[in-house]
Amino acid sequence: MTMTFTETTLVKDIVNEQPKTSDVFKRYRIDFCCGGNIPLSKAAADLSVDMDKLMSDLHEVYIKEENNKDDMAVWTNSSSEEIIKHISEHYHATTLDELAQLSPYVTKVSKVHGDSHPELLKVYELFYEFKKEMIEHTAKEEEVVFPMLKKLEDPTLENRHEIVNYITELEKEHDHVGEILRQLREITSDYELPLDACGTYTLVYKRLEALEGFTFMHVHLENNILFPRYLG
Incomplete structure (x- = not known):
């Protein structure tokens, strides 16, 4: 699965596309539910979250889910x-x-x-x-x-x-x-x-x-x- 989001993608849209990213947001205390209607960059900035680390962690979820597919x-x-x-x-x-x-x-x-x-x-x-x-x-x-x-x-x-x-x-x-x-x-x-x-x-x-x-x-x-x- 290829990451189809950027720093400007809304948090809620990332979770909607790949639900397991919610675990990452929960870990960073980023509200993906009621407060998810904001860009990823703003959510990270509001909580002083390292953007590169956040993107890396989200990417890891995408890779893991891709590897979970079975033939x-x-x-x-x-x-x-x-x-x-x-x-x-x-x-x-x-x-x-x-x-x-x-x-x-x-x-x-x-x-x-x-x-x-x-x-x-x-x-x-x-x-x-x-x-x-x-x-x-x-x-x-x-x-x-x-x-x-x-x-x-x-x-x-x-x-x-x-x-x-x-x-x-x-x-x-x-x-x-x-x-x-x-x-x-x-x-x-x-x-x-x-x-x-x-x-x-x-x-x-x-x-x-x-x-x-x-x-x-x-x-x-x-x-x-x-x-x-x-x-x-």
């Missing part, structure tokens, strides 16, 4: 060890980081706008259920399942049937996660923003929708490429 065709011919490493570094680490970063925004929006938009209370509930599920799920894969899969590369290993039970369990968890995401999409009317949505409201919906797509690719890589290798 599934590459992995069909890769070794299981390579796929496991990719899932751990690319999907697990990124998902856990995004859940941590997104949590305060979801909480804030539900508290501020929950009275006038009660669906946000359900969004809050579903998001934290999803977060809990993914934290536990990734930990199980990292600590138990992935080490077992690596051992199964040895054709002489006994008790190979044990991994089938784990894979079946993981696939059920994938189904549960998918149902949570389905409910989130339903309760938000396909992430359609109301007319009175503020900047934080907008970025929550955009980042939730992006998280949905990222999770589907994560599950696809496991369910359709990695796990079938051990179910034959």
Whole structure:
């Protein structure tokens, strides 16, 4: 992804184009929500923020998001060890980081706008259920399942049937996660923003929708490429 903003671009427009830049603005205490209708240069000047450093940090977000794009065709011919490493570094680490970063925004929006938009209370509930599920799920894969899969590369290993039970369990968890995401999409009317949505409201919906797509690719890589290798 190429940076399409300059020092004169409005802060809110930068966040609208790449929602994860909100983390950078939050770190610098730059108001991207109600006060986001000002050029980036003015926002930096008002808070005596180093403009070069700010631009560098924003650029880093763009590069990271570009690198997060995945080509599934590459992995069909890769070794299981390579796929496991990719899932751990690319999907697990990124998902856990995004859940941590997104949590305060979801909480804030539900508290501020929950009275006038009660669906946000359900969004809050579903998001934290999803977060809990993914934290536990990734930990199980990292600590138990992935080490077992690596051992199964040895054709002489006994008790190979044990991994089938784990894979079946993981696939059920994938189904549960998918149902949570389905409910989130339903309760938000396909992430359609109301007319009175503020900047934080907008970025929550955009980042939730992006998280949905990222999770589907994560599950696809496991369910359709990695796990079938051990179910034959």
